[in-house]
Each structure stands twice: as C-alpha cells, then as structure tokens.
Amino acid sequence: MKYWLTCQNALMATLAYRGNLVLHLLMTAVNVMVTIFMWLAVYSFSGRSDIAGIQPNQMVIYLIVVNVLALIFSTEPIFKFSGLVRSGNLSVVLMRPINYFIQSFWDYLGRALPFLVIYGLATGFISPVLRRGLLYGLSSLVLMGLTYGMFFLMITAISLCSFWLVQVWPLRPVLNALFLLLGGQAFPLQVLPPAFAWLIYNPFSLAGNQLTLLLLGKLSLNQILLAGGWALGWAVVALGILKVVWPRGIRSYEGVGS
Amino acid sequence: MPSPIITVDHANFSYVTFTKQAGFSGAWHDLFHRQKSTVAAVQDISLHVNRGEVLGLLGANGAGKTTLIKLMTGILPVNAGDVRLFTDQVPFRKRPAFLQRIGVMLSQKSQLAWDLPPLDTLVLLREIYHIPHAAFTTWLAFLTKELAVTPQLHVPVRKLSLGQRIKFELICALIHKPEILFLDEPTIGIDVSSQANIYRFLKQLNHDTQMTIILTSHNTKDIEALAQRVAVINYGHKIFDGTTTGLISRYATVPLLEIVTDVPLEPLPEHVRQVDATHYEIDATALTTLPIDPRHILSVNRHNGSLDAILTQLFSEEAPTQ
Amino acid sequence: MLKIYRVLVTQSLAETMTYRVTTVLTALFGVLFYAIELITGGVYFSFTPTIYGWNFLDYLNLITTANLISYAYQFLFVAGHENLVDQILDGNLDYSLLRPVNSYWFHACYRVDFPSLVTLLLTGVIEGVILSKLHPTPLNLCLYLVAVVIGIGFVFALNQIMVTLAFWVDGLSALNGLPEDLMDASARPAKIYPRVIQQLFLWVIPSLAITNVPAQFGHNRPTWLLLWTALVTGVLLILSYIEWQRGLLKYVSAN
Numbered sequence: 034m035k036y037w038l039t040c041q042n043a044l045m046a047t048l049a050y051r052g053n054l055v056l057h058l059l060m061t062a063v064n065v066m067v068t069i070f071m072w073l074a075v076y077s078f079s080g081r082s083d084i085a086g087i088q089p090n091q092m093v094i095y096l097i098v099v100n101v102l103a104l105i106f107s108t109e110p111i112f113k114f115s116g117l118v119r120s121g122n123l124s125v126v127l128m129r130p131i132n133y134f135i136q137s138f139w140d141y142l143g144r145a146l147p148f149l150v151i152y153g154l155a156t157g158f159i160s161p162v163l164r165r166g167l168l169y170g171l172s173s174l175v176l177m178g179l180t181y182g183m184f185f186l187m188i189t190a191i192s193l194c195s196f197w198l199v200q201v202w203p204l205r206p207v208l209n210a211l212f213l214l215l216g217g218q219a220f221p222l223q224v225l226p227p228a229f230a231w232l233i234y235n236p237f238s239l240a241g242n243q244l245t246l247l248l249l250g251k252l253s254l255n256q257i258l259l260a261g262g263w264a265l266g267w268a269v270v271a272l273g274i275l276k277v278v279w280p281r282g283i284r285s286y287e288g289v290g291s
Numbered sequence: 292m293p294s295p296i297i298t299v300d301h302a303n304f305s306y307v308t309f310t311k312q313a314g315f316s317g318a319w320h321d322l323f324h325r326q327k328s329t330v331a332a333v334q335d336i337s338l339h340v341n342r343g344e345v346l347g348l349l350g351a352n353g354a355g356k357t358t359l360i361k362l363m364t365g366i367l368p369v370n371a372g373d374v375r376l377f378t379d380q381v382p383f384r385k386r387p388a389f390l391q392r393i394g395v396m397l398s399q400k401s402q403l404a405w406d407l408p409p410l411d412t413l414v415l416l417r418e419i420y421h422i423p424h425a426a427f428t429t430w431l432a433f434l435t436k437e438l439a440v441t442p443q444l445h446v447p448v449r450k451l452s453l454g455q456r457i458k459f460e461l462i463c464a465l466i467h468k469p470e471i472l473f474l475d476e477p478t479i480g481i482d483v484s485s486q487a488n489i490y491r492f493l494k495q496l497n498h499d500t501q502m503t504i505i506l507t508s509h510n511t512k513d514i515e516a517l518a519q520r521v522a523v524i525n526y527g528h529k530i531f532d533g534t535t536t537g538l539i540s541r542y543a544t545v546p547l548l549e550i551v552t553d554v555p556l557e558p559l560p561e562h563v564r565q566v567d568a569t570h571y572e573i574d575a576t577a578l579t580t581l582p583i584d585p586r587h588i589l590s591v592n593r594h595n596g597s598l599d600a601i602l603t604q605l606f607s608e609e610a611p612t613q
Numbered sequence: 614m615l616k617i618y619r620v621l622v623t624q625s626l627a628e629t630m631t632y633r634v635t636t637v638l639t640a641l642f643g644v645l646f647y648a649i650e651l652i653t654g655g656v657y658f659s660f661t662p663t664i665y666g667w668n669f670l671d672y673l674n675l676i677t678t679a680n681l682i683s684y685a686y687q688f689l690f691v692a693g694h695e696n697l698v699d700q701i702l703d704g705n706l707d708y709s710l711l712r713p714v715n716s717y718w719f720h721a722c723y724r725v726d727f728p729s730l731v732t733l734l735l736t737g738v739i740e741g742v743i744l745s746k747l748h749p750t751p752l753n754l755c756l757y758l759v760a761v762v763i764g765i766g767f768v769f770a771l772n773q774i775m776v777t778l779a780f781w782v783d784g785l786s787a788l789n790g791l792p793e794d795l796m797d798a799s800a801r802p803a804k805i806y807p808r809v810i811q812q813l814f815l816w817v818i819p820s821l822a823i824t825n826v827p828a829q830f831g832h833n834r835p836t837w838l839l840l841w842t843a844l845v846t847g848v849l850l851i852l853s854y855i856e857w858q859r860g861l862l863k864y865v866s867a868n
Binding site: 364388392400419 | 616617620621623624628629631632705708710711712713715761865
Binding site: 034050053056057062064066067070071072073074078079080081084123200203207210213214217220224225280 | 635645792807
C-alpha cells in the first residue's frame with residue numbers, strides 16, 4: 034500500500050508540472066517529426082521500399098514508439114539518488130521502515146505511467162503481438178516486464194556512483210547520447226552494417242530498439258527469447274553490482290559523516 | 292537657506308497583489324477573475340533632507356521604509372505626489388548623470404559576483420561609473436583599510452564571512468563617491484564589532500565629505516549610533532520626524548527606573564517595588580532622590596526611555612483604519 | 614561600453630577557471646552530440662547519394678553551419694541569458710536599475726560561455742574544411758558570413774524574447790529550451806518538410822531560412838531569402854528590446 038502511494042505521488046508530480054510536460058512532449062514530437070521527414074526523404078530518393086526490413090510506414094511507427102520508450106526509460110533515479118547523497122538526506126530515508134529500492138521502483142513506475150499507458154495501448158491496438166497466439170503474446174509481455182526491471186536495476190546500479198562522485202550531472206547528456214545512438218532512437222540499429230549486429234543486445238538497445246521492433250511484430254519467438262536472455266543477463270549483472278557496491282558506498286557515505 | 296537635497300512631497304505608492312485560489316478549479320478561476328487587492332505601501336509621506344544630513348528611517352518589517360528608499364532612488368515610481376533629488380532630478384527617469392550621484396546598498400540583494408573576488412565586481416563598477424584608474428585605486432585602498440577588509444579583496448566572495456560581504460557591498464555603493472548614500476538595513480545579521488566598525492566609518496565619512504546618508508533599519512542601535520534625525524514609518528505613514536532625543540521625550544510615558552542591587556534591600560523603601568530578590572522598579576516622577584544606598588547599586592536603567600521600548604510599543608499599535 | 618564588455622569577458626574567464634572540470638565536460642558533450650549528428654547523417658546518405666539535390670557534403674555543410682550559429686550564440690549570450698532568468702525570478706534586478714548603463718545590453722552580454730568557445734572553434738575549423746571543398750565564390754563566401762551573423766542575431770533575439778517572458782510567466786522553465794529545440798529541428802534541408810511547414814518556417818518564423826540560407830551560399834546557390842531573414846531578425850531584436858522595457862516596468866510594479 035505504501036509503495037502504491039509512492040507510485041501515485043510520482044504520477045501526480047509528473048502531472049503537476051503540466052505546462053512543462055506539455056512543452057516537453059511537444060518538443061519530443063517535433064524532433065520525431067524531423068526524423069520522420071528525413072527518413073521519408075531517404076526512402077523516396079533511394080527508391081527503396083524497405084530499409085533493413087522496415088517499410089516507410091513502419092519506420093514512422095518505429096520512430097514514434099522508440100521516442101515514447103525513451104520517455105519511459107528515464108534516467109531520473111540517478112539524479113534523485115545523487116541529490117539524497119549530497120544533501121545528506123539519505124540517512125533519513127534509510128531510517129524509514131521501507132526498502133529504498135522498492136520505493137524508488139514504484140516512483141519510477143509512477144512517473145512513467147502516462148507513457149506506459151500509451152505504449153500499452155499501442156501494443157493492444159496497433160501491434161500484432163497479442164494476435165499471434167498465447168505463447169507469443171505471453172513471451173512478449175515477459176520480455177517487456179523483464180526489460181523494464183533490467184533497465185531500472187541498471188540505472189540504480191549506475192546511481193551508486195553518487196557515493197563517490199561530487200557531480201553526476203554529466204551523466205545526463207552521456208546517457209541521453211547513449212540512448213540516442215545505442216538505443217536506436219536516432220535510427221534503427223538494424224540499418225548499420227552487419228559488423229555492428231552485436232550492438233543490439235546492449236541494455237539501451239533492449240529497452241529502445243528491441244521493444245519497438247517487438248511492438249512492430251518484427252521479432253520472432255527465438256529473437257524474443259534471445260532478447261529476454263540478454264535482459265536477464267544484464268539484470269543479474271546490475272544486481273551483482275548493487276550487492277557488491279551498495280555496502281561499500283554506505284560505508285564511505287557514513288565515513289564521511291552527515 | 293540652501294534648498295534640500297531630497298524633497299519628498301506627499302508621495303504615495305501602492306501595488307496590486309493577487310490572491311491565489313487553491314486547486315485546479317481555483318487556478319482556472321484565477322485565470323479569468325483574479326482577486327485583486329491593493330496594498331498602500333507608502334501613504335502621503337513628505338520629507339526634506341538637507342545636504343550632509345544623516346536620516347534614519349525607522350519602522351517594523353513591512354512598514355514601508357524600503358519602499359520609501361526605492362521611491363527616492365528611482366527603482367519605483369510614485370503613484371501620486373513628487374520626489375526630487377538635487378532639486379530638479381526625478382529619480383524614476385534614471386538619468387545617467389543622476390545615477391552617478393547616488394549610491395545604494397540593499398541588504399537583501401547582492402551585487403557581488405559570487406565566484407569571483409570582490410575586486411572584480413569593483414573593477415566592473417569602475418568601468419560602469421567611468422572612474423579614473425588612479426582615483427579608483429586610492430579611494431578603494433582607503434575604503435578597504437577603513438573597513439578592515441584589505442586582505443579579503445582578492446578572496447572569492449563565496450569564501451567571505453557575512454560581515455566581510457556586507458562591508459564589500461557597502462564599498463560597492465561608495466566606490467563612485469556618491470553625494471547621497473542610501474542604506475537599506477546595512478547591519479542586518481552581522482556581529483557587533485563589524486557593526487561598530489561600519490558605524491564609525493560612516494560617521495567619519497559623513498563628517499569629512501558631507502555625504503548625505505539615508506538609512507533604514509529596525510535595529511535601533513543603527514539609528515542611535517548614526518542618525519542625527521529619524522523619521523518613523525508605520526503602515527505607510529510617517530508618524531514622527533525629528534531627533535532621536537525628541538522621539539524619546541515625545542513618546543516616553545511614565546519613566547520607570549530599573550535597579551539591580553548586590554544585596555536585597557531591607558526594609559523595602561517607599562515607592563520601590565520589588566521584582567525579584569535584588570531587582571527593583573521605581574517610578575522616577577515620584578521621587579527627587581533615590582532612596583537606595585548607592586554602594587549597593589549595580590545598575591540603573593531607564594526602562595521606557597529607550598528607543599527600543601518606545602518603538603516596540605509604537606509598532607505594536609493597530610494599523611490606522613483606512 | 615567596450616571597456617565594460619572587456620571586464621565582463623575577463624570575469625567570465627576567471628569563473629571558467631574555477632570550474633575547469635565542468636568546462637572540459639561541457640566542451641566534450643558538444644563534440645559528442647555533433648558526432649552523433651554526423652553519424653546519423655552518414656546513415657541517411659548511405660542509402661542515397663542525394664536528397665532534394667543535397668549531397669552528403671552539402672548536408673554536412675548545413676548541419677555544421679547550424680551548429681556554428683548555435684555555438685556562437687551559446688558562447689556569446691547563453692550564460693548571460695541563464696543568469697538573467699535567475700535574476701528576474703529572484704527579483705534581483707534592483708541594482709541593474711540603478712546603474713548608469715543600458716540594462717538590456719548589460720544583461721545580454723553579462724557573461725560569455727568559454728566552454729562553448731572550444732566547440733565553436735572546432736565547428737569553425739570543420740566548416741572551414743567543408744567550405745574549402747565546396748569552393749563558394751568570394752561574394753558568396755562573404756554573404757555566407759553575413760548570413761551566419763544574422764543567424765546568431767536571430768537565435769539571440771528568440772532566446773531574449775523567451776527569457777524576458779520570465780517577467781510575466783514563472784514555473785515554465787521548459788519555455789527557455791524552445792528556441793534551441795526549434796533551431797535543432799531546423800538543421801535539415803527545408804525541402805524535406807511538407808509545403809505548409811516549409812512556408813511557415815521559411816517566412817513566418819524563418820528558422821529554416823536561418824540555417825538553409827547560409828548553407829546555400831556555401832554551395833553557391835544564393836537566395837534572396839537572406840534579405841528576409843535580416844529584416845525579421847531586425848524586427849525581433851526591436852521587439853525583444855520593447856519587451857525588456859515593458860518587463861522592467863512590470864518588475865517594478867511587482868516589487
């Protein structure tokens with residue numbers, strides 16, 4: 034119940050700054066339009082109706098969905114955590130009878146709720162995912178859940194560097210750039226030469242590129258399994274980092290004294 | 292008689308505030324029908340200041356003294372009435388030649404660049420006010436020496452103590468040798484020795500250069516130490532204008548003497564009221580001599596004769612009905 | 614005024630030196646995002662040699678020129694604008710009203726952003742190389758430079774107008790990012806957009822013209838749109854000045 038409240042508060046926080054949210058969404062939409070028009074021009078001048086297995090109308094959906102995903106997979110928990118560490122408020126939070134990470138997860142979920150709803154609706158109505166039989170539908174849902182959890186763990190693991198770094202703001206542009214390039218936000222990674230094929234299993238690509246292709250019905254059951262395997266692998270890595278680094282971080286934090 | 296350097300003639304200033312309503316529907320309502328209310332910050336104030344005078348503006352928080360300073364410096368325009376400095380300058384027009392002749396220090400605002408040493412801000416002001424280099428150097432050396440902050444001239448502002456920062460704010464206001472200096476709460480939040488240093492310096496400056504000084508404060512020590520004349524502002528009205536002693540004698544009611552002795556008085560003399568073991572009060576109008584052995588008196592204080600006591604009483608009075 | 618500006622530039626440099634790490638990182642990120650644009654452009658042109666008559670080099674010229682304009686704006690004005698928003702919101706303009714200088718220019722030029730100088734110079738060098746391959750005629754080269762200067766003025770005016778809105782609107786910090794996003798979206802050949810959008814951003818808010826015009830002079834395709842961008846920029850600058858005066862009056866009454 035208390036975690037559900039966290040989730041609700043986070044949703045309210047997203048909606049409270051309506052003006053900023055609307056402007057932000059508007060600018061995201063403009064950026065997506067720019068990319069869409071550029072790709073449509075590329076299709077029309079290359080004379081191809083299919084680039085890396087994606088048709089022009091699918092490319093339009095791809096670019097929209099991947100940008101919604103970029104909103105869902107935010108890196109905000111890093112900066113929230115760093116704020117707690119630097120203000121010394123972490124001690125206060127840790128004394129509460131709740132698990133900080135679980136609370137942080139619900140907060141993460143709450144903030145992204147409007148965008149998750151959009152992605153969910155798109156999955157339900159546009160995508161062929163749920164029309165391909167029970168097994169395919171279920172494994173798709175599992176992949177989505179797994180990827181979501183994995184990305185949150187990754188971001189949480191990265192946030193632990195706040196224990197040692199005085200300034201973490203530089204991570205923001207770096208992570209944005211990574212999502213843009215490695216996540217497939219600027220262009221689907223599949224258009225790259227085959228030598229770069231291994232790139233699609235990095236955490237950003239799993240979150241952006243793979244989930245978008247899943248929604249487009251471009252992933253076979255095997256590919257879903259493979260992506261799921263990688264997501265699980267990355268989640269284990271992130272959990273491992275958390276287990277090892279957290280106690281050391283706490284020690285260094287309390288050593289500094291707050 | 293020379294004409295006053297500052298003339299405030301029936302000045303009025305009021306501003307409009309909006310009351311916000313809570314919630315989304317409230318915000319929607321506010322968008323179209325906002326609840327306006329007019330606050331009269333300064334009402335019908337007239338004031339004349341002569342060259343070389345030090346005038347203290349006294350008042351509680353929100354009494355309107357800072358607004359009055361802003362009217363005189365031209366940050367705000369008067370709604371009605373007239374404010375003139377140097378006989379013919381309307382402050383709000385902000386003619387460069389006029390701005391060149393006034394110096395302002397606002398305690399709630401800072402003009403020092405946070406990450407840089409004060410010297411950098413002062414060099415910027417040198418260029419803004421077209422101060423010749425040589426004059427700048429000697430005047431700055433004098434100011435920093437008098438205020439005991441020469442070593443801090445090259446220290447980034449963020450590393451200075453509050454007292455040192457205030458002193459540099461003061462130097463910023465003085466760097467172009469203004470004819471009138473406006474100080475808004477100059478000693479707020481700084482320690483006693485820094486305060487004393489600033490008082491002594493300002494007094495000397497006023498004496499040596501005939502600089503006119505207008506200062507606001509709710510700290511009576513500021514006013515008593517510096518001002519030859521005080522104007523008391525309450526709820527936007529001027530309720531007193533005169534010397535500090537004039538203020539005391541006008542508002543002092545029954546003078547009470549508060550006496551502390553080293554041993555209890557046995558027996559208790561007539562007209563003496565015991566507060567506690569060695570602490571007594573006497574109505575000063577009732578007696579011509581003190582009925583207490585002077586060898587036992589540790590201290591005598593005139594209770595209601597202090598500015599503090601008078602002002603506390605004045606400021607706690609109800610707002611005049613409008 | 615020039616003397617004051619020299620002091621302000623010196624102070625900016627001193628402040629930059631206190632935050633060296635930040636400076637280096639900011640410069641690095643500038644390069645990073647420029648590199649992403651290059652890669653994305655490379656991806657586009659790996660499928661087709663030309664798009665609406667623009668080949669890869671022309672396209673590079675366009676995005677580099679757009680970057681040049683925005684880095685020049687950032688170097689010259691962005692720090693002043695950021696500072697100005699804070700000053701307005703904190704109600705800290707009183708001293709500005711009391712100084713015998715033009716407050717509009719004083720605040721616009723209050724700081725230069727040295728981290729952006731690194732990316733500005735780098736972009737400048739790359740653009741130099743691109744232009745040396747495109748061989749614009751001397752006249753076109755001159756007009757290219759004029760168009761870039763007009764572009765900087767345009768971006769400055771747009772930002773100045775947005776920043777000054779803080780006198781009336783608070784809590785809409787996203788508004789300040791609008792000009793930057795607009796210019797980012799405009800760093801593409803105008804022809805990729807549907808006709809309505811083209812007309813809107815070439816003629817009404819000529820952000821597309823601001824990036825496309827200099828690029829066209831760069832590859833010897835001069836256009837009369839240059840005059841229009843100059844005119845609009847002039848009007849916007851005047852508007853921003855009027856807005857500033859009105860804003861100060863508003864500031865005063867809300868004091």
